[in-house]
Amino acid sequence: MGEAEQQESEQTASGQAASERGASGQVTSEQTAPEQGASERDASGRAASERGVLPGPVAEIAAGYAFEGPALDLGAVLWDGACHADAPVRIPLPVLNRHGLVAGATGTGKTKTLQLIAEQLSAQGVPVFLADVKGDVSGVSAPGEDGPKVRERAAQVGQEWTPTGFPCAFYGLGGLGPGIPVRATVTSFGPVLLSKVLRLNRTQEQSLGLIFHYADAKGLELVDLKDLRAVVAFLVSDVGKPELKGIGGLSTATAGVILRALTTFEQQGAGGFFGEPEFDTSEFLRTADDGRGVVSVLELPAVQRQPQLFSTFLMWLLADLFHDLPEVGDLEKPKLVFFFDEAHLLFTGASKAFLESITQTVRLIRSKGVGVFFVTQTPKDVPADVLAQLGNRVQHALRAFTPDDAKALKATVRTFPESAYDLEEVLTSLGTGEAVVTVLSERGAPTPVAATRLRAPESLMGPVDPAALDAAVKGSPLYGRYAQAVDRESAYERLAADEAARTAEAARAEAAKAEASEAEARAAGTTRARAPEEEPSLLEQVVGSGMFTSLARSVGTQLGREISRSLFGTARRRR
Numbered sequence: 001m002g003e004a005e006q007q008e009s010e011q012t013a014s015g016q017a018a019s020e021r022g023a024s025g026q027v028t029s030e031q032t033a034p035e036q037g038a039s040e041r042d043a044s045g046r047a048a049s050e051r052g053v054l055p056g057p058v059a060e061i062a063a064g065y066a067f068e069g070p071a072l073d074l075g076a077v078l079w080d081g082a083c084h085a086d087a088p089v090r091i092p093l094p095v096l097n098r099h100g101l102v103a104g105a106t107g108t109g110k111t112k113t114l115q116l117i118a119e120q121l122s123a124q125g126v127p128v129f130l131a132d133v134k135g136d137v138s139g140v141s142a143p144g145e146d147g148p149k150v151r152e153r154a155a156q157v158g159q160e161w162t163p164t165g166f167p168c169a170f171y172g173l174g175g176l177g178p179g180i181p182v183r184a185t186v187t188s189f190g191p192v193l194l195s196k197v198l199r200l201n202r203t204q205e206q207s208l209g210l211i212f213h214y215a216d217a218k219g220l221e222l223v224d225l226k227d228l229r230a231v232v233a234f235l236v237s238d239v240g241k242p243e244l245k246g247i248g249g250l251s252t253a254t255a256g257v258i259l260r261a262l263t264t265f266e267q268q269g270a271g272g273f274f275g276e277p278e279f280d281t282s283e284f285l286r287t288a289d290d291g292r293g294v295v296s297v298l299e300l301p302a303v304q305r306q307p308q309l310f311s312t313f314l315m316w317l318l319a320d321l322f323h324d325l326p327e328v329g330d331l332e333k334p335k336l337v338f339f340f341d342e343a344h345l346l347f348t349g350a351s352k353a354f355l356e357s358i359t360q361t362v363r364l365i366r367s368k369g370v371g372v373f374f375v376t377q378t379p380k381d382v383p384a385d386v387l388a389q390l391g392n393r394v395q396h397a398l399r400a401f402t403p404d405d406a407k408a409l410k411a412t413v414r415t416f417p418e419s420a421y422d423l424e425e426v427l428t429s430l431g432t433g434e435a436v437v438t439v440l441s442e443r444g445a446p447t448p449v450a451a452t453r454l455r456a457p458e459s460l461m462g463p464v465d466p467a468a469l470d471a472a473v474k475g476s477p478l479y480g481r482y483a484q485a486v487d488r489e490s491a492y493e494r495l496a497a498d499e500a501a502r503t504a505e506a507a508r509a510e511a512a513k514a515e516a517s518e519a520e521a522r523a524a525g526t527t528r529a530r531a532p533e534e535e536p537s538l539l540e541q542v543v544g545s546g547m548f549t550s551l552a553r554s555v556g557t558q559l560g561r562e563i564s565r566s567l568f569g570t571a572r573r574r575r
Contacts, residue, residue, distance in 0.1 A: 118337075172298070190212070193312050284338075342375070362386055
């Protein structure tokens, strides 16, 4: 190559590097002299990369991600604004049960990162659970759309991009919105999780636990909210107050607070989330006929106004999996990877007992082959005890517009291992679809921190057509099993029947007492003349007749039903 040609080549490479740095937001178009020098270094680094020789720091980072076994490809290393396609950033498949965190400010690409990871897990035969809070994850079921931006991103990171759809199942909480209904019984949900949803304080949470204990001891099944409401109403009634005293530690006032909270909660439309048929969480562990893992998408847009409900419901799903799955230790690949979106909602205002429950579940579910990724805006949203168990980190850009933002940024930087990057600067200058990554190696040691340009998802980056979604839901073999709610006899019906029986018995006793009194009067030979105004003696004779007794029983039964409806709610709710 001649000298002129060589100069032209270097200038072209320098221009490309400068252009890429400008596009990532790290360099402006008007460069100072030092910035021009940095641009020349970028060009030199890109040229070295194209020759198969990586710059020193990039080579060290790349060596930390050179795994021998199966792994998921996240993207390529960014260094000084240049993307090095020969330095891939990956996550070993066996360590995904060591949990992880995907964090970053709104609009930085967290959802697409979830989609990217979910696709590759499915391709490796690993089932995935995703919570779709905004309604834009359903596109994982359809092939992506080709375009200049997708091809450009693929070329930058060395990706062979092919539009691909993945096997999906769609669910919805209690049948709200599209999806196969996911329900839980109140009993299985438990007092700790329910206290979180109802926003009860510590004393009220303990009292709710006593109510659950009473229902278990008396064989009163708590299937839906009206069952629990009926038990609480019974305990604060005149008949149930002696039972209330027998429980111990539960005051009438506290029971009343819980009853009001339940009533308000049900009026907000939450009643449909609790009931039968209860969802079997093992359905999340399915694989498709071609061996790919099924991506289970829980559609949550319809319940966005009840964030604590869906975050707590996600915790129930995870806890139920933990309860049912056997111990398996470390596997070659996880049984399931569970993405816990909007994680900060779970921890906000949580009681100590609730946090302890989460921590224990996350710590122990690893040995059952389940990996959990929490998705939130900053690591500080996750309690330290939980954060310490998250071995894989994908941190998107953070903003530092306020003093609180700056404090959160510094706290985030301290959670990363030592690195060659100025992380405070990098984290505020990352573009959309870029992140700082560190994961666990195959040996369980942290990999070097790598600023990464992430790969493009191969599925559709957006929601699928509503008609296609509806067809997928109704075509699922699970739809017939869970679509129709069932309202069998449980605590509400039993307590209502008991109240009706007590009322009818009281009516019968009153009628028998009147009949006995009349018979006693006749036996005593009472023949006192009765004044005309005492004409009711004719009614007394009628009361003693068998026809009136039968009529009284019928009226008593109806009266009992009305009283029970007054105490335990209106007529049976249609479901």
